[in-house]
Amino acid sequence: MGLISLALEYGAPFFLITSPITSYADQIYSIHRNKNSGGFSLDIPLIMLVASILKVFYWFGAYYSYSLLIQAIIMVFVQLLLLKVALDNRPATGIKGGIEHAPFSEHENSGRPYNFWKWRNTKPYWTFLTYFSLGLLFIHVFLPFISRSESYINLLGVVGLAVEAFLPVPQVLANQRSRSCKGFRLSVLASWIIGDLMKMSYFFGSKQVIPWSFRMCGMFQCVCDCYLGIQYWMFGEGPSGVANSPRQSGDRWEAEEKDIRLA
Numbered sequence: 001m002g003l004i005s006l007a008l009e010y011g012a013p014f015f016l017i018t019s020p021i022t023s024y025a026d027q028i029y030s031i032h033r034n035k036n037s038g039g040f041s042l043d044i045p046l047i048m049l050v051a052s053i054l055k056v057f058y059w060f061g062a063y064y065s066y067s068l069l070i071q072a073i074i075m076v077f078v079q080l081l082l083l084k085v086a087l088d089n090r091p092a093t094g095i096k097g098g099i100e101h102a103p104f105s106e107h108e109n110s111g112r113p114y115n116f117w118k119w120r121n122t123k124p125y126w127t128f129l130t131y132f133s134l135g136l137l138f139i140h141v142f143l144p145f146i147s148r149s150e151s152y153i154n155l156l157g158v159v160g161l162a163v164e165a166f167l168p169v170p171q172v173l174a175n176q177r178s179r180s181c182k183g184f185r186l187s188v189l190a191s192w193i194i195g196d197l198m199k200m201s202y203f204f205g206s207k208q209v210i211p212w213s214f215r216m217c218g219m220f221q222c223v224c225d226c227y228l229g230i231q232y233w234m235f236g237e238g239p240s241g242v243a244n245s246p247r248q249s250g251d252r253w254e255a256e257e258k259d260i261r262l263a
Contacts, residue, residue, distance in 0.1 A: 016199065019071065024082050026188065028082050036183075039181075042087075046083075049076060051167070052072045056076070057156055068214070080129075083125065087122045162217055171184055179235050181236060192225045193229060199218050
């Protein structure tokens with residue numbers, strides 16, 4: 001029990017702090033190397049940036065674990081880099097190779113107000129993030145009667161963590177729609193699942209201050225990540241329209257996988 005407690009107090013925080021880099025470094029490198037972000041849901045950096053920025057401001061009222069605060073700060077920088085790389089390497093609009101490059105496909109009616117987060121120009125992405133951050137900073141600095149209220153602090157925590165818990169959902173929907181996990185790195189999935197295990201151990205075993213909102217949202221995200229793993233087993237990185245799973249496709253899947261490795 002002493003070793004387990006020691007691992008939770010020192011090993012888990014170190015893993016949480018470094019998890020933004022270990023989780024997304026391979027995805028960033030893959031997009032940069034292939035010069036193509038097709039198949040990768042751009043909603044992932046949106047969700048993580050909004051959630052992480054909210055969690056940073058949430059700390060100033062909840063004063064939760066320093067490890068989780070540092071993780072949130074590092075996550076902001078990592079996701080900004082991932083967003084830039086994904087935008088710089090956007091694929092052509094429409095269908096290519098059987099995979100719809102959501103959310104990069106050019107649709108006038110995207111189902112979102114003002115085509116939110118499906119803009120073809122890069123400037124609106126950075127403008128939104130800047131205004132969002134400055135708005136929260138303005139409330140924190142110039143409206144202390146709001147920023148110091150318990151209701152506002154709780155709202156930041158609940159919204160931020162709920163948004164983060166929603167992280168796997170866009171990728172799950174994108175994979176289900178194309179019946180493929182192509183463009184979504186297996187290393188990211190593995191790091192998410194391993195991270196879930198570490199977070200659950202830390203959230204329920206650490207002596208640090210861990211609000212229950214962290215635990216509830218963490219459990220929901222863990223379930224979604226596990227379903228992503230099921231999707232990867234079912235669809236693999238095969239092209240859209242392949243009805244069979246990798247295990248059922250036999251020689252065809254092995255040949256496609258060999259081509260991917262050679263590429």
